[in-house]
Amino acid sequence: MTISSRRDRRRTVPIGLALTVGAVLTAFPFFWMLTTSFKPLDQSYTYPPKVVPTRWTLSSYIELFTQLDFGRYLFNTVIVVLVSFVGLFLMAMAGYAFAKFRFRGKGPLFMLVLSTMMIPIQVTMIPTYLILNSVKLTNTLVGIALPTLVSAFNVFLFRQFMTTIPDEVLEAARLDGAREARAFFSIVLPMSKPILAVVGVLTFISGWNSFLWPLIIANDQNHYTLSVGVSLLNKQLAVNPPLEMAGASMMVVPIVIVFMQLQKYIVRGVNMSGLK
């Protein structure tokens, strides 16, 4: 280590510099988004563009909530995310059964689960809309969350993790007379905290960001989520970059905060999927 450390350094410094430049370029659009969102309208048109506003203002954010209905969109988005967390438990249950039970048809059923990963959303979107419409779930928040409530990939992650729970622990619980449902909630779930964190973060991100389903299922303003509201900002009559960027920030900043806090779980999820 010490012998090669100087040679390492000669190599890592230029690579580190190149990576830093790349990282700054990658992150720059987000920086631009934030600064523009605080600009007064006239400063977003100026030529040359101002990187940082000379006069900071919250007016775009205020407009989102007063002129537009972003308070409602935000509320709807939170509801959709909460509903999708129900799916988290359904997927954990399924993952547990596939990991720890032997039953007839287990192999084919698991293949069925996995095969749904290959089905493109473009094929399912029209029939799903027709199906939800026939049970009067279009234009409801539950209808928005339902098509993506469970995902095969997350079931797969749960199964991967739960196979590592020792059988002895489960057997001990059963010998103590714990019923399956209780064993699941009092033993399996607490032992699965790491994977719950991983899938929880993924569920939050995909629920928060989801766009196509809200777009299809929500027909009136009252059921729009943030993503739909944001996408409509550039279809306004007059182009208003600070307003657009304020809307984009509303979507991006919470996710970045969650990501920064829980980054290690996301990376761990990828590692756990067995791609190593």
Add this chain to the structure above:
Amino acid sequence: MSTSTIEAIAPSAPAVVTEGRPAEGPRPRRRRRVSLTPYLFISPTLICLVAFGVLPIAVAAVVSLTNMNISGLGNLANVHFIGLSNYRSLFSDPAFWESLRNTGLYVVVGVPSIIVGSLTIAIALNQSQSRFFRALRAFYFLPAITAIVAISLIWGYLYNDQFGLLNYLLSLVHVPPVEWLTSSLVAKFSVAFVAIWRASGLDIVIFLAGLQAIPADYYEAASIDGAGQLRQVFSITLPLLRFAIFFVLVTTLISWMQLFDEPYVLTAGGPVHATTSISLYIYQQGFSYNEFGFASAASMVLFAMIAVVTAVQLRARKRGASDNL
């Protein structure tokens, strides 16, 4: 071990399973062994996946043979089977072919760029385990977790013809303004670039996971043998990453065949149809014009294409795997 698991499960199962029936009693042992518990655990998930994954394919196949549209949505009596006529009009629609060509271009430009780009960045990021390098990773991953809608809005502003930042930067080096999203040729690449920028982050993480599983001794042994940096990449890293590369190739290819959000928000498929992907075409036919039957026919074509690509890749993978044995 496994039989003992079943034994252990059995006693508690009837309580959950056979509501109202006495849990005790002379039930034969075999009856208990086919416990319903696992089925109860998987059924909610399975029902959802079948209802929103498998069933829709059958529905789409049927609807694609009908004239289902907005009036059919209101009253099913207005829906009639019209045979393959949706497919016939689909294949004679120039806009459909243009959307196929655009999707092909997106795939040809996007997939190799993403794989080469994210692999290069991942290898570079893996050169050091220092805190600084670890912090850098987050920046590259950022676009992957943010909403595409927001991202497209940001890039739309950067690309703007009149007051966008990109044209200003070009003017500094005396390059005339580029019509990033309004020229039918440039717009295709502008849309593809945003999609590349966004999609790389996830692949970088996948590649990093693969890279970290390669034992450091391999590289040490190679450098003792006098192998240079580049040589090590080609003789150790790439062969050992084969599975990760294959996985990324499959998932990236399939997701690019389905590219939707970027063209939808950045250009709405325009100018004219220049950036319309096949997914956007399906969406427009279905939800802008309410031609559900026609759009379903288009979606079946996309489904067939994706199925073929998946089958070919799985086959290639199998052959590759058996070669190595």
